[in-house]
Amino acid sequence: MTPSEIIEVLREHDAEAVVSAVADGPYPHVVLKAEEIVTAAGFLKSEPRLRFDLLRCISAIDWPAKNSIELAYDLISTSLAHAFAIKVVLDRANPQVESVGGIWPAAQWHEREAFDLMGVTFLYHPDLRRILMPEDWTGHPLRKDYQDVVEYKGLKFNP
Amino acid sequence: MKEIELQSQPDLLHDGEVPSDVRTEELVLNMGPQHPSTHGVLRVILQTDGELVLKATPYIGYLHRSAEKIAEKVTYRQFTPYTDRLDYLAAMNNNLGFALAVEKLGGIEVPPRADYLRVIFAELNRIASHLMATGSYGLDMGAFTPLIYCFREREWIMDLFEAACGARLTYSYITIGGVREDLPEGWIQKCREFLDYFEPKIAEYNNLLSYNHIFINRTGNVGICPAELAVAYGLTGPCLRGSGLAWDLRKATPYCRYNEFEFDISVGRGQNGTLGDCWDRYFVRILEMVQSVRIVRQALDKLTDGPVQAKVPRIVKLPAGEVYYEVENPRGQLGFHLVSDGGTSPYRLKIRGPSFCNLSVLPVLAPNCLLADISALLGSIDIVMGEVDR
């Protein structure tokens, strides 16, 4: 299915959840309301015309200028061979969204990484803790306003 | 001669009938960041009941080199060497993925000779990567000889790469707009010699390792991953194809002229155990080496004349926008989510490492394995910590 057809199917299912959609260009995607992400994810996986069973990646993008953090979920269907992406926009001061780990278990580690490096909280995640940085690290390194530490456990950052 | 009757030992593992006066405890073992068979700096905490593993929790991040933050600070061309160091065993494929992502966003058209050269080098690197995976898997199982044999072939391939671009491991050869330079004289002849030399070696590896009874006993019926579980956990590459699902990005969403080549998708068939076990995942890599040789031969025949680089300015500036591009790496699908705000460096580059997703299935497959099976499991998933931690 082409991206515009996929957007049509999504709008048919729940037109209110779709905030905006981009069908052309290098990155066709829809922007959904953050509260609707789990129901939309369930629909995307189970709907026979779509069948997005492989969650490829969850990317967190920091936009301090727009005061928001975007999450992009990249999906592909191994049976129908079409790819698509959905996005949610979160408030930068308190980014939280529900975890889609119940629908795509692959999301669990991606969400832990987004929490670790960007500070997004995923509600109902079974094990939300830092995955790449040490457990006692402070700060979220991939944010645009992150300041490097001076010292960590006796090791100087800039000797 | 008196016949001696052997008393059979009680099978404590399977009977579960431990005498009530024996006190048992669970052990918590640390398979630390430094370990010969964790393929890098991976830490796994194992909770075991004797030899039986009850729970395995991987801890990663010991090689987190902040490649994504660096991408925001350096220019596009300056980032290519960092992509080499993600999955350092398949550096050409990483370069290719990044170059294709940048070219898609920038609308850059690559000349045909560069495309065929890219395919040749990517497939040769796939062979080198699978040789390393096969050799080190044998080493994990205690077989030292396959490692030496596989490295002998790897040295051939590294010689070819060194002649073409000067480096043995981290090449930065496939750059934005094409490849860095054309082939030296006599390279194609040497490459054909290598392919003729290498094809019968695969039968040697099969005799030495693949159909070896000890190897089959250690890897068959271990770590069985059904196809639905594999897709649910985001597994890609030989891990997914070993479970029986014929999904390969080179056929599903072809890039770089892969649709012009004839090759088969190697799938596991469960011939030495159950479908989706460690042996299947390992054997898919052997079959993929055969297919890669086919592709390289076809690419050498199709090689046209012409420039090897498109006219791309020295400082690459991309229009504002974003793209997500995936390529089929030897370990799975490597993805680059590139967000550009019109400047000379990416605004945000998220790298989807295939080994990161493949490793997330370890806590699901490990319970009810024996302790020695954990090495078999890790070796068959075939991770490289450079792309798990980035």
Added chain:
Amino acid sequence: MALIEGVFEPGLIVTSLDWVLNWSRKRSIFPMTFGIACCAIEMIATGASRFDIDRFGSGAFRATPRQADLMIVAGTVTFKMAERLRRLWEQMAEPRFVIAMGACAISGGPYHLHAYHVVKGVDQVVPVDVYIPGCPPRPEALLEGLMRLQDKISTRTIAKQKQ
């Protein structure tokens, strides 16, 4: 001098205790398998058949630090890994040596400028004897580093040093 020269039969080796100890130590340095990143692959290639580190007596890679003489830090050291590296180094028995292999182990390498999690050189964590530049260094470079370490070992003495 003419009195004692040429007195003993051929084949008798006359040497000093220092020389014999240093000779036996440097010709059988057992490295520890401590490959962290890309340089580890070149370290494995050095152990394979073309470059063959075993002809230098160093082919027995020990997995445990307690049986190893040499720690080849091959790869980037991160803040998370630094603590474990120090602990492994402390578990090695003396005389112990450290080779910093590759640009990342020497000074942070390509990651020294913008990375937030990389230790800028392993000599902040453990004392280093030989630095091998390269990214990654060729196996021949690692072998030359090993030979420089052997030269360094031959300067050791068991006598007390004058302070």
